[in-house]
Amino acid sequence: MNAATPVARIADTGWVHVGTIDDIPRQGARCVRTDGATIAVFRTEDDRIFAMEDRCPHREGPLSQGIVHGNCVTCPLHNWVLSLETGLAQGADEGSVPTYPVRLEDGAIHLQLQNPA
Amino acid sequence: MALEKLVIVGNGMAPGRMLEHLFEQAPGRYDVTIFNAEPRVNYDRIMLSPVLSGEKSFDDIVIHDDAWYETHNVTLHRGARVTEIDRASKTVTSANGITAPYDRLVIATGSSPFIIPVPGHQLEGVLAYRDLDDVEAMQRYASFRGNAVVIGGGLLGLEAAAGLHMQGMKVTVIHLMPTLMERQLDTAAGYLLQKELEGRGIDIRCGANTRAILGDGDDRVIAVELDDGTVIDADMVVMAVGIRPSTALAAEAGLEVNRGIVCDVQLRTSDPAISAIGECVEVDGRVYGLVAPLYTMAKILAADLAGAPVDGFLHAETPTKLKVTGVNLYSVGDFAEGDDREEVVLRDAARGTYKRVIVKDDRIIGAVLYGDVADGGWYNELLRKGECVRELRETLIFGQAFQNAGNSDPLAAVANLADDAEICGCNGICKGAITGTIKDKGLSTLDEVRAHTKASASCGTCTNLVESLMALTLGDSFDASAPKAMCGCTHLPHGDVRRLIKANALKSIPAVMQELEWTTSGGCAKCRPALNYYLLADWPGEYVDDNQSRFINERVHANIQKDGTYSVIPRMWGGMTNSQELRAIADVVDKFAIPTVHVTGGQRIDLLGVKKEDLPGVWADLNKAGMVSGHAYGKSLRTVKTCVGTNWCRMGTQDSTGLGVALEKFLWGSWTPHKVKLAVSGCPRNCAEATCKDIGIVCVDSGYEVHYAGAAGIHIQGTTKLTTVETEEEVMEITAAMMQMYREQGFYLERIYKWADRVGHDTIRAQILDNPDPRRAYYDRFVFSQRFSQTDPWSERVSGKDKHEFKPMADLSSPSMEPAE
Numbered sequence: 001m002n003a004a005t006p007v008a009r010i011a012d013t014g015w016v017h018v019g020t021i022d023d024i025p026r027q028g029a030r031c032v033r034t035d036g037a038t039i040a041v042f043r044t045e046d047d048r049i050f051a052m053e054d055r056c057p058h059r060e061g062p063l064s065q066g067i068v069h070g071n072c073v074t075c076p077l078h079n080w081v082l083s084l085e086t087g088l089a090q091g092a093d094e095g096s097v098p099t100y101p102v103r104l105e106d107g108a109i110h111l112q113l114q115n116p117a
Numbered sequence: 118m119a120l121e122k123l124v125i126v127g128n129g130m131a132p133g134r135m136l137e138h139l140f141e142q143a144p145g146r147y148d149v150t151i152f153n154a155e156p157r158v159n160y161d162r163i164m165l166s167p168v169l170s171g172e173k174s175f176d177d178i179v180i181h182d183d184a185w186y187e188t189h190n191v192t193l194h195r196g197a198r199v200t201e202i203d204r205a206s207k208t209v210t211s212a213n214g215i216t217a218p219y220d221r222l223v224i225a226t227g228s229s230p231f232i233i234p235v236p237g238h239q240l241e242g243v244l245a246y247r248d249l250d251d252v253e254a255m256q257r258y259a260s261f262r263g264n265a266v267v268i269g270g271g272l273l274g275l276e277a278a279a280g281l282h283m284q285g286m287k288v289t290v291i292h293l294m295p296t297l298m299e300r301q302l303d304t305a306a307g308y309l310l311q312k313e314l315e316g317r318g319i320d321i322r323c324g325a326n327t328r329a330i331l332g333d334g335d336d337r338v339i340a341v342e343l344d345d346g347t348v349i350d351a352d353m354v355v356m357a358v359g360i361r362p363s364t365a366l367a368a369e370a371g372l373e374v375n376r377g378i379v380c381d382v383q384l385r386t387s388d389p390a391i392s393a394i395g396e397c398v399e400v401d402g403r404v405y406g407l408v409a410p411l412y413t414m415a416k417i418l419a420a421d422l423a424g425a426p427v428d429g430f431l432h433a434e435t436p437t438k439l440k441v442t443g444v445n446l447y448s449v450g451d452f453a454e455g456d457d458r459e460e461v462v463l464r465d466a467a468r469g470t471y472k473r474v475i476v477k478d479d480r481i482i483g484a485v486l487y488g489d490v491a492d493g494g495w496y497n498e499l500l501r502k503g504e505c506v507r508e509l510r511e512t513l514i515f516g517q518a519f520q521n522a523g524n525s526d527p528l529a530a531v532a533n534l535a536d537d538a539e540i541c542g543c544n545g546i547c548k549g550a551i552t553g554t555i556k557d558k559g560l561s562t563l564d565e566v567r568a569h570t571k572a573s574a575s576c577g578t579c580t581n582l583v584e585s586l587m588a589l590t591l592g593d594s595f596d597a598s599a600p601k602a603m604c605g606c607t608h609l610p611h612g613d614v615r616r617l618i619k620a621n622a623l624k625s626i627p628a629v630m631q632e633l634e635w636t637t638s639g640g641c642a643k644c645r646p647a648l649n650y651y652l653l654a655d656w657p658g659e660y661v662d663d664n665q666s667r668f669i670n671e672r673v674h675a676n677i678q679k680d681g682t683y684s685v686i687p688r689m690w691g692g693m694t695n696s697q698e699l700r701a702i703a704d705v706v707d708k709f710a711i712p713t714v715h716v717t718g719g720q721r722i723d724l725l726g727v728k729k730e731d732l733p734g735v736w737a738d739l740n741k742a743g744m745v746s747g748h749a750y751g752k753s754l755r756t757v758k759t760c761v762g763t764n765w766c767r768m769g770t771q772d773s774t775g776l777g778v779a780l781e782k783f784l785w786g787s788w789t790p791h792k793v794k795l796a797v798s799g800c801p802r803n804c805a806e807a808t809c810k811d812i813g814i815v816c817v818d819s820g821y822e823v824h825y826a827g828a829a830g831i832h833i834q835g836t837t838k839l840t841t842v843e844t845e846e847e848v849m850e851i852t853a854a855m856m857q858m859y860r861e862q863g864f865y866l867e868r869i870y871k872w873a874d875r876v877g878h879d880t881i882r883a884q885i886l887d888n889p890d891p892r893r894a895y896y897d898r899f900v901f902s903q904r905f906s907q908t909d910p911w912s913e914r915v916s917g918k919d920k921h922e923f924k925p926m927a928d929l930s931s932p933s934m935e936p937a938e
Contacts, residue, residue, distance in 0.1 A: 018927040027639065027665040030926035041926060045639045062681040065669040067642040074642030076669040076677050081642070092568040113929075 015103060015110040021047065022107065029064040029073070034113060039100060040064035041109065042073060042084050049102045050084035051111050057082075057095030120148040123422065124209055124217050126199045126366065127225030128153035130162055131395035131411040133180055135223070138419030140189055146423065149191045150217045152209065155248060156196035158182060162248070163408055166440045169252045169280030202370035204388055221390060221422060224367055224378060228360040228396040228406065233268065237330030242338035243354045246277045255355065259284035263352035266290075266341045268327055270297040272439060274357035275314065279441040281355070282319050289320040289349050291327055291341065293358075301437040301448040305464075305471050306487040313444055313469070322347075330354055362397040362404050377404040382429030384418045394418050400430050407435045434483075436497050438490075447493035450483030450500050451475065458482065463514045468535075472514055479507045489535060492516035531585040540586065541572040541579045551583060555590045563587065563601065604643035606635045611864035615651055624656050626663055640666075647865035650752065653788055654860045657902040664919065670750035673922050674910045675732055684725040685735055687744035688785065691759040691777035691797075692720030701742030705735055719756030719794065721747055730923050736911035745909040748785065752866070754856075755794045757781040758806065762799030762816065771816035773799035776845050780814075783849060784856060786906040787899070790863030790872070793856065808836045811869040812852055817841065821848045825855060826870040826878070834870055837878055840886050854885050854892045857899035 024043040040054035061077030101112035167173040197211040230245035270292025296307030362377035373387040377399030436449035470488030484496040495517040536549030567574035600610035645666035675683035713725035762773030777797040796807040807813030809829035824836035
């Protein structure tokens, strides 16, 4: 498997360009691999972009594979629903996923990877 | 005019309650003076056991505080033991020199614990269990941990034993009789109680008699010696073998005394100016030690003092309950065996419960309950009223809820369950947790209850029970039979949504959500896959599949596993394969280092643990060998199992393999409300297990039996036979027509057997079998629909479709971390 397109790193600011909004289908997600966690980058129906660790707090399901609806994603393994904005589990479940700041400029997606919330 | 003077000797629960009634009926009539031998206010003596065990404090059990005495102008002499009654001058005098005149006197001296006069009974560390002083003394000993021996396995002794055990002492109970609490319990219940207490670590010795209490040089208790010579270490001994009415004061005053102070039914003693109340009283030859009859006395005496008409005191059976946390027992009445009485017994060893009701002349005369005591009050009520129970006889033992609701009401059985009865076996959720959560969180829908409690959220077989609990807890506001909304985004149930999609020609998810007034902007993970299916099934060739509304498995055409890898199952038509396919599979396994290869229940091979980015490569190689997607991940046609039929089998009646392959090639690729599995067996021996499939064909000499609506998952159900036909063509037409009817009517995630139950087998038979026109119409619509669905999804993706699904958007990991290719 070939690695994805090399990307420029903006080392001094901590912001990293990871792709464009067109790389992600609406109500879908793509992954960004790092040396640490895999990060899921989500695009909502209204073209907002969110990033969070690709790991459900319940049983570590890959959230990038879930169904995106509203501001939330439903984990593919056991249907936990997590807020894309806060990373918090919704409804009766309790738990949270680290989220990452996202900057969207002219369709280019940048992530701030150093300080997950 | 001066008030009449009422003097009360004793400040226990009975006179306390009596005063409450009196102040209510005749406020301000008496000038009341109380002499209390104990240096304190009136408290709830029944609750001494929880004080001993540390579960309550003294303040918790105070009945009348100082303010109460002040409010009612009561003079309370604390620590003043009355030593003399002068009936001639109508005065009482206490040991500390207080004299008070009376117009009416009430003696409420209660009872004293009985101390067995064994050698050593006067040693330091031998205690009774009667008042707060005793409890405080016991607690002092208990603070050193150490050994306690309780003599007496009755109500009081066992409560003391349990309390001391909770305080950390090593406790031994010595009981003279063969079973515990023999006056209140029969032997079976006594046995269960002994087992429970022993399980907690309390040593119980029944049939044991105390020979002596042994002391050290300082006259402090060190051990108890039994008749058989056994010596049990003891830092403290509690005597709890019984009580005796305290009658000395009355006897000295010349009142008539027998076991207790003899009173008439209005509780007057032999001196009409003097009444008595409580444990010191003897009425009609009986004395009483439990609180209920004493409270009855309180009412009678208050009325008498108030000058109101009085109902005489009548003997009534009083139920017994043991106040030991976690032990439930209840007994009332007479439960001795006898020729003139019958008994009804219910035992449940697993739950540790025992119920026994004793009936004489069609009336309950006694009951003993252990473990499940919920119906104690009901039995006591029947006993008290002397009601004829002949009609109830058969079901008496099942309790009140059973009678009231009758056997046919499912709510009764659920209402009857104990709070710790397990409702959801998958998640280990008991009744109390569910009803408690419904109340605490104000839940009103099944989905909410599932979300908060997990009950019925796994296999779902307990859904009915959970709904019954909701009906019980929520009352009329919960209607389990009402069709449930698809999800939280709409109030419409599946059936309405399907109907409105067709009726309003809604042809996209946004159109459905807009026109049917979805309450969320983009739906949810429950409604979107359902809507996507409905639109796909209803508008073939027009509706464009919304990949983002599909569950991941259908989006990437493989099954996600618990670790985020995928499993790949190529189609093996009718369960047939060959060396070329097997070689290709073996090569794929080696090339992509696939960790697990498994033969499925549907006659094909599952490759498990495939990394997502490897999927297109795996598929490309399988495609090259002529294999396509098995749709093992989809709500779609899964497998058509077959046996080898007339090709090989000496029993075969038809070419079951050939028919199976033909069916699979015809049906594959169609999306359905839920998965669909078929099988074709070549003879009635049914090696392909066709009679538990969604649709099953059993070949017979005369042709083909068509079966449908089987299930072999959480629910197991044999198929219903639709018909027998003579040709393969008829099998194909009927099968496709049924598939299409199901595709058009089924609710998302509803298997064929559930759909059939819902719409009715007669309806299906009428459409598919009895009438060729609708059958042909369904068949034609199915064939039309298949024109748009029989494209191998794997080869599409090998050619580049949905490429984004299989690649990370960016890879920021260090090059050295890349696995070697």
